[in-house]
Amino acid sequence: MEKNIARLRRAKTTRSHIRDLGVARLSVLRSGQHIYAQVFTADGSKVLASASTLQSEVSDGLKGNKNKDAAAKVGQLIAERARAAGIEKVAFDRSGYRYHGRIKALAEAAREGGLQF
Known part of the structure; x- marks a missing residue:
């Protein structure tokens, strides 16, 4: 099975379980160059907060955009913005x-920033 197809299959089952929980969803996308994070409403219809390494407040002072340090900074920023939105x-x-x-670094930084999951 192709690697990306298997990843999308795992993502589909996870999202269906999260939909049943009825809480806001922190979604992560990892590309070769950047990392993105978004907080969606429980039904997935609206984006409440977002952060990525494309934004200047994240990328300033970093050595690169595709390492654990950048992911941790995105995690801190998404936690800050989600808490400002009341999540x-x-x-x-x-x-x-x-x-x-990078996924683990982002998650741990978001937890330290005050998000519970």
Whole structure:
């Protein structure tokens, strides 16, 4: 099975479980050059907060955009913006990626920033 198809299959099952929970969803997209994070409403119809390494407040002072430090900075920023939008508790949607490296760094920084998941 192709690698991306398997990842999307895992993401689909995770999202269906999160939909049943009825809480806001913190979704992560990891590309070769950047990392993106968004907080959606429980039904997924509206984006409440977003952060990525494309934004200047994240990329300023970083050595690169595709390392754990950049992911941690995105995690801190998404937690700050979600809390400003009134979101305290989220379900972590890792989009089928394994929980290690950049995904883990983002999640731990978001937890330290005050999000509960």
